[in-house]
Amino acid sequence: MNSFEIYNEMEDNLQAIYRSRLLTEILLSLNESSRKLSQLREITGSTSQAIIPKLRKLEEDHLIETKEREYCLTPIEKIVASGVADSFATFGTINKFKYFWSMHYMEGIPTPLLNKIGYLYNSKVIYDRRTKILNVYSNQLKTIKEADHIYGISSVITEGYADSISERVKEGVPVKLIVPLHVAEELKQSPYTEKLDVLKSYKNFQLISKNEDLKMGLIVTDKCLALSLHKKSGIEYDITTGLFSSDPKAIEWGERLFGYYKVHSEAKLRGNYAL
Incomplete structure (x- = not known):
């Protein structure tokens, strides 16, 4: 299966990450460290009412978990979040120094x-x-x-x-x-x-x-x-x-x-x- 076929098969999951600014920010933040809800509010500039449904969905999908009142990525989601972070760094570096x-x-x-x-x-x-x-x-x-x-x-x-x-x-x-x-x-x-x-x-x-x-x-x-x-x-x-x-x-x-x-x-x- 080539990259184009993988994209078509996983399009909905990929779009769920990249289409939602808040979801992306949560993943990138948790990729750096576990966070409390108050910290996620401060980092993303969003309200608890906006963040909590995203966290619940991520928990249902076994992508994040709670430890000592802090949210953290599951081992498998660390792979996804690291890939997302790397892709943004790659695009950013190419664009920043394009000339x-x-x-x-x-x-x-x-x-x-x-x-x-x-x-x-x-x-x-x-x-x-x-x-x-x-x-x-x-x-x-x-x-x-x-x-x-x-x-x-x-x-x-x-x-x-x-x-x-x-x-x-x-x-x-x-x-x-x-x-x-x-x-x-x-x-x-x-x-x-x-x-x-x-x-x-x-x-x-x-x-x-x-x-x-x-x-x-x-x-x-x-x-x-x-x-x-x-x-x-x-x-x-x-x-x-x-x-x-x-x-x-x-x-x-x-x-x-x-x-x-x-x-x-x-x-x-x-x-x-x-x-």
């Missing part, structure tokens, strides 16, 4: 993480402006400077970026970087080869080269996510636009993206470095 997504190359983000793009809802997009040249780059360097650990994917390299990374490594900050082969080749040239030679003995530095083009720039730390992508053509890296977030869920998303490419890298270099 960013539409103008950039998305194919480098693996499907499992595209499906969790709602984790990025509490983010902001930073642009370079006439009055703020290198605004994105400056915020990336700030992210590096403030980090207690750094995971990165670099599809381009600059001296400023290399110097910032080198400084943090020397300060004892754990750093793991993934670079495509064309960047690895650049790192064999001056002045980068000298900088790498200095880092050679630092066990908190790991450099991984990947045998394919990486069409993104990623910095994910304990405090922040910074994501930049290639322009929509997939040819040119966009240095003028970046998505930034300090939300724990966005940081988790970034760590999973880094982990995906780390696992799939053909060359995994532990401890020191080798190119």
